[in-house]
Structure formats: structure tokens, C-alpha cells
Amino acid sequence: MRALEALADPTRREIVDLLAEGELDAGTIASRFPVSRPAVSRHLRVLREAGLVNVRPDAQRRLYALDPAPLAELDAWLARYRVFWANRLDALDVHLRRERRRKER
Amino acid sequence: MRALEALADPTRREIVDLLAEGELDAGTIASRFPVSRPAVSRHLRVLREAGLVNVRPDAQRRLYALDPAPLAELDAWLARYRVFWANRLDALDVHLRRERRRKER
DNA sequence: GAACTCTGTAACTTGTATGTTACGTAAGCA
DNA sequence: TGCTTACGTAACATACAAGTTACAGAGTTC
Numbered sequence: 001m002r003a004l005e006a007l008a009d010p011t012r013r014e015i016v017d018l019l020a021e022g023e024l025d026a027g028t029i030a031s032r033f034p035v036s037r038p039a040v041s042r043h044l045r046v047l048r049e050a051g052l053v054n055v056r057p058d059a060q061r062r063l064y065a066l067d068p069a070p071l072a073e074l075d076a077w078l079a080r081y082r083v084f085w086a087n088r089l090d091a092l093d094v095h096l097r098r099e100r101r102r103k104e105r
Numbered sequence: 106m107r108a109l110e111a112l113a114d115p116t117r118r119e120i121v122d123l124l125a126e127g128e129l130d131a132g133t134i135a136s137r138f139p140v141s142r143p144a145v146s147r148h149l150r151v152l153r154e155a156g157l158v159n160v161r162p163d164a165q166r167r168l169y170a171l172d173p174a175p176l177a178e179l180d181a182w183l184a185r186y187r188v189f190w191a192n193r194l195d196a197l198d199v200h201l202r203r204e205r206r207r208k209e210r
Numbered sequence: 211g212a213a214c215t216c217t218g219t220a221a222c223t224t225g226t227a228t229g230t231t232a233c234g235t236a237a238g239c240a
Numbered sequence: 241t242g243c244t245t246a247c248g249t250a251a252c253a254t255a256c257a258a259g260t261t262a263c264a265g266a267g268t269t270c
Contacts, residue, residue, distance in 0.1 A: 001118065008113035009258085013106065020186065026217060039259055041218055046257095060216045060267040068189035075187070078180055081125065084173035085180075114228085131247060144229055146248055151227095165237040165246050 001077060003070035006050035011035065012043050016052060019066040026062050106182060108175035111155035116140065117148050121157060124171040131167050 007013055015029060030040040044064060047053045051070045056063045112118055120134060135145040149169060152158045156175045161168045 001115075004109065004118070005113045008110045010106075011258090013109075020189070027215095030217095035258085036260065037216095038218075038261085042258075045218085062217065066186075066189065068186055071183060071186045072190040075180075075183055075190075078176060078183065081171075081173055081176045082180070084125070084171065085177040116228090132245090135247095140228085141230065142246090143231085143248075147228075150248085167247065 001074070002050045003052060003074050006046050006052055006070075007074075009043065009046075011040075012047055015040075015043060015047060016066065019053060019064060023056075023063045023065045025058070026064065029064065106179070107155045108157060108179050111151050111157055111175075112179075114148065114151075116145075117152055120145075120148060120152065121171065124158060124169060128161075128168050128170045130163070131169065134169065 007016070011033060014033070018024065018029060018032060026041060026044060027037070029044070030037040033040055044053065044055075048055060052067055053064050054067050056065065112121070116138060119138070123129065123134060123137060131146060131149060132142070134149070135142040138145055149158065149160075153160060157172055158169050159172050161170065
């Protein structure tokens with residue numbers, strides 16, 4: 001669950017959000033954030049090590065692209081808990097129906 | 106996305122896993138981990154502040170229960186990326202099979 | 211080949227998260 | 241009324257994460 005730790009940082013989440021729209025080079029990514037370029041470079045490294053992004057060299061630039069595999073893994077982890085809020089919604093539904101019947105009387 | 110930050114810590118993820126099976130008091134939770142009871146108390150506080158658990162007093166004990174609401178929120182955030190791996194189900198499948206084999210060892 | 215561009219790494223500072231031990235407090239029990 | 245149990249909080253130590261500036265290296269351009 002390395003992805004969770006990488007995504008705990010809000011800047012890295014924003015980078016992921018950004019890359020969801022397409023490949024970008026490091027400089028362009030950095031220009032979108034209020035922190036220095038080296039700082040963004042470090043964030044990109046963390047994302048890379050978590051497998052969330054892939055890099056592709058293009059001349060002297062480096063193009064970053066989203067890799068959804070770890071997100072799928074996170075989704076799989078979350079699946080275990082899906083029944084919890086599903087049940088809760090069912091319970092809420094039951095409650096509302098009961099209330100409605102009660103009021104209709 | 107407060108839940109993500111709370112879940113970045115592996116101990117807290119384990120606590121959540123534990124509570125998925127049912128309500129537990131603080132002492133019992135702490136006994137399952139190799140860290141001190143106050144440390145676990147702190148983790149429980151973080152989970153509480155993230156809305157991931159609820160507390161219910163019972164005599165001098167405090168019973169903790171899972172609250173899935175923030176997980177549902179996380180699921181909603183993740184939904185945005187679901188289309189990305191929908192195209193790559195084969196890759197996920199490979200990964201999950203690998204994980205399963207690893208855990209079986 | 212010299213100068214410029216793009217990017218990552220090194221070295222350092224600083225804030226925060228996680229752990230520890232010591233202590234306070236509220237509820238049960240002799 | 242003590243004494244025990246169950247927790248949380250305070251105070252402190254320490255590791256680590258994220259930021260900065262300075263620098264190095266690879267590629268492009270003239």
C-alpha cells in the first residue's frame with residue numbers, strides 16, 4: 001500500500017490530478033505549484049517510487065505520465081470496506097421508508 | 106481528503122482492519138500492536154479526528170467502531186481514475202495474482 | 211566548443227509525526 | 241474510603257519529510 005503514503009501529501013495528489021489530463025514535462029508541472037522546482041522534482045521521485053507515474057525522456061526534458069496500477073491496488077484494498085457503507089445506506093433506506101409509513105398513518 | 110493522511114500510517118491501517126471485524130475497546134486494540142498503549146491512543150485520536158472511527162463510552166472503557174463515511178469519500182475520489190485502469194484490467198489482474206501468491210507463502 | 215536549457219541530486223534547515231515514560235482522571239470494587 | 245482498572249494527556253526525544261539554495265550533468269543550439 002505504498003500508494004497511500006505517496007498520496008498523503010496534497011501536492012502529490014495535485015500532481016496526480018494534473019497528470020490525469022495527460023503527459024507533462026517536469027518544468028511544466030513545477031510551474032503549476034508555489035514551491036521550488038527541486039521540491040517538485042522530489043515529489044515526482046516519490047510518485048515514481050510508488051509506481052504512480054512513469055517517466056519518458058524526450059531530449060533534455062523528462063515527460064511524466066500517470067500509471068494507474070497502484071490506484072487499482074488501492075481500490076482493491078478499499079473494496080473490503082465497500083460493504084460497510086453499502087449496508088449503512090441500506091439501513092438508512094429502511095429507516096426512511098419506515099418513517100414515511102409512520103407519517104402516512 | 107483527510108482520511109488519506111490518516112491512513113498513510115501502517116499501524117492506523119491495521120487498526121482500521123481490526124475494527125472492520127467489530128467494535129473493540131482501546132486496551133484490546135493496543136494489545137494487538139508492538140507499540141505502547143499511549144501510542145495507540147494517539148493513533149485512535151487521529152482516526153477519530155479523520156472521522157474514521159467513533160467512540161462510545163462503556164463504564165471505564167471506551168469502545169471504538171469503524172465509521173466508513175470517509176472511506177466512501179476516498180472511494181469517490183478514486184472514481185475519477187477508474188477509467189484509467191479499466192483499460193488495463195489485465196495489468197491489475199497480473200498484480201493481484203502476484204499478491205495472492207505472495208500472501209499464500 | 212561555448213553558451214543555454216532542462217532536470218536531478220547534494221547539503222542543509224526546520225516543522226511535524228511517532229515513539230517513549232510519567233502522570234491525571236474517571237469508573238468499578240474491596 | 242482506599243485500591244485497582246482503563247484511558248487519555250503532557251512532556252520530552254528523535255526520526256523523517258518537505259522546503260530551500262547551490263551545483264552537476266546531459267542535451268540542444270549557434
